Amino acid sequence: MSAPTTQAPTLAPAPRGGISGSIRDSLVVGKRNLIRMTRIPEMVIFGLIQPIMFVVLFTYVFGGSINIPGAPEGSAAAYKEFLMAGIFAQTVTFATAGAGAGIADDMHKGLIDRFRSLPMARGAVLTGRTLADLVQTAVTLAVLALVALLVGWRTHENIGKVLAGFGLLLLLGYAFTWIGALIGLSVRTPEAATSGGLIWLFPLTFISNAFVPVNGMPTFLQHVAEWNPFSATVAAARELFGNTIDGVPKSVTGAWPMEHPILASVIWSVLIIVVFRTLAVRKYRNATA
Amino acid sequence: MPGAIYAEGLVKNFGDVRALDGVDLDVPEGTVLGLLGPNGAGKTTSVRVLTTLLQADSGYAEVAGIDVAKHPNEVRRSIGLSGQFAAVDEYLTGRENLQMVGQLYQMPKAAAKQRAGELLEQFNLADAADRPAKTYSGGMRRRLDLAAALIVKPPVMFMDEPTTGLDPRNRQALWEVIQDLVKGGTTLLLTTQYLEEADHLAHDICVIDHGRVIARGTADQLKAQTGGERVEVVVHQRDQIESARDVLAVLGKGEVAVDDHTRKLTVPVLGGAKLLADVIRDLDERGVEIDDIGLRRPTLDDVFISLTGHEAEVSEPEDEAAAAAAAGKKETAK
Secondary structure (H helix, E strand, O other), X not given: OOXXXXXXXXXXOOOOOHHHHHHHHHHHHHHHHHHHHHHOHHHHHHHHHHHHHHHHHHHHHHOOOOOOOOOOOOOHHHHHHHXXXXXXXXXXXXXXXXXXXXXXXXXXXXXXXHHHOOOOOOOHHHHHHHHHHHHHHHHHHXXXXXXXXXXXXXXXXXXXXXXXXXXXXXXXXXXXXXXXXXXXXXXXXXXXXXXXXXHOHHHHHHOOOOOOOHHHOOHHHHHHHHHOHHHHHHHHHHHHHOOOOOOOOOOOOOOHHHHOHHHHHHHHHHHHHHHHHHHHHHHHHHOOO | OOOOEEEEEEEEEEOXXXXXXXXXXXXXXXXXXXXXXXXXXXXXXHHHHHOOOOOOOEEEEEEOOEEOOOOHHHHHHHEEEEOOOOOOOOOOEHHHHHHHHHHHOOOOHXXXXXHHHHHHXXXXXXXXXXXXXXXXXXXXXXXXXXXXXOOOOOOEEEEEOOOOOOOHHHHHHHHHHHHHHHHOOOEEEEEEOOHHHHHHHOOEEEEEEOOEEEEEXXXXXXXXXXXXXXXXXXXXXXXXXXXXXXXXXXXXXXXXXXXXXXXXXXXXOOOHHHHHHHHHHHXXXXXXXEEEEEEEOOOHHHHHHHHHOXXXXXXXXXXXXXXXXXXXXXXXXX
């Protein structure tokens, strides 16, 4: 260490404040998280393996045995196409457990004290993190779509609608990341964030229209499944991909989100972002490393 | 006029643990305050309150003239913080770490980049600048952490045990950086368990124990409070102790303490070096052979022991964090 040239102290520039300052700080933190991902590529790779296994296993193990009422008898193609939107949606939500674990890990390092002592936007540490996770989810989804095409999945709508379907899936994933963030901030260890971040996702994704039509469920579960925010995005993506099955009604209980899945998907996701981002940012500000 | 760092009656509880019990501080601009105390005394909690990481339960604090509780973000513009743990992202390179912190201090990207380069040079990290920080040694991480705290040349700096875990060479180097900062007009609050460090760097010292400031003043004032200079003599032969005692009794200003086992005699004195010469001459005249002789001033260790009743122990710095965790994270921060 050489003695520095003596310099008069200066104030840091005034924070910009407002939305533009918040976006700028979030992007700086987001860049940090993206750099980390490139330095720990195994995390991204493991994040890819699980959904790919799901696509392959569901297609070849269940695909031959599950008959969708109304679809041509014994048609594996119908189930395969029906299934993909569900697997995509499940993948984007399961990624949230990793986000929570990452935040829990960060919170126990000195770096958080550094961030909290800087004149930066309040929510930027979390927003930057969720934006980086969104990029990772997008990469995962792109790879998954390729694998799905390889095992025979096809879309039957124009490219704009198909992309809109992926857009809604990413929006859902981004919304759920904020739930993961809140869990990550509420637990003491990254391990707890991983398991705590996954447990609730099983009932959420299975009591839905993701893997089987809700027709066969008990009436009580039909209501739950059709009001499940997760189902709205699955139904919307299915519609935008052209993967709906003619014989299957949009809704069996007449639930509004199932009648208007695209709008419902947007509303649910935005609502989740607003509520859970507010809670997570408050929790972050009150936490200590 | 209150100083660049000012606190009045800060109280902070973690559950049943009273971490701060009415701390008052006043650090004039451009000076260094050494905050000294045993583990769990409230040093780190004080720093966390003043750097806006924790909100005090009661009391008032301002940094650079800004109310810490009311305008935390304004305070953050004026401060640099270097904590007990190197607060760097280990997967980012040294350069990326510094650039990120610079940008989050709201520097334009190009300026942050340039400043990062300067600091890497200055802290001898240029060769390792583009390696992930996880490949750095402990001393390198500390230097990177300190560089991050200095990126905007803040007028007020907080360093929480900055040299804990550093080897003597790196500690010396860090002291030079700190002295240079202060020369440039920076106000510094430094916590340390190394009394030597406070003696070396701080203009004023506050000794804190059980969340209260129990003594304050310059190092010299605190030492004078504990007692003045002493002459210590170690004689060569045990049978010469009596002769030496006679000499010291005449020249000294108090009772002569004798340790037969180590053949060491100690007496309070006035008159410093001149008197020491007299002692040596008289001992020589009486044919007393000396193994060792010296004029000893009280160290801050002596001050510490007399004030707190125990020595400044150096052990793991996690006590306060552990206490906070045990208290169920009830504290709220701004």
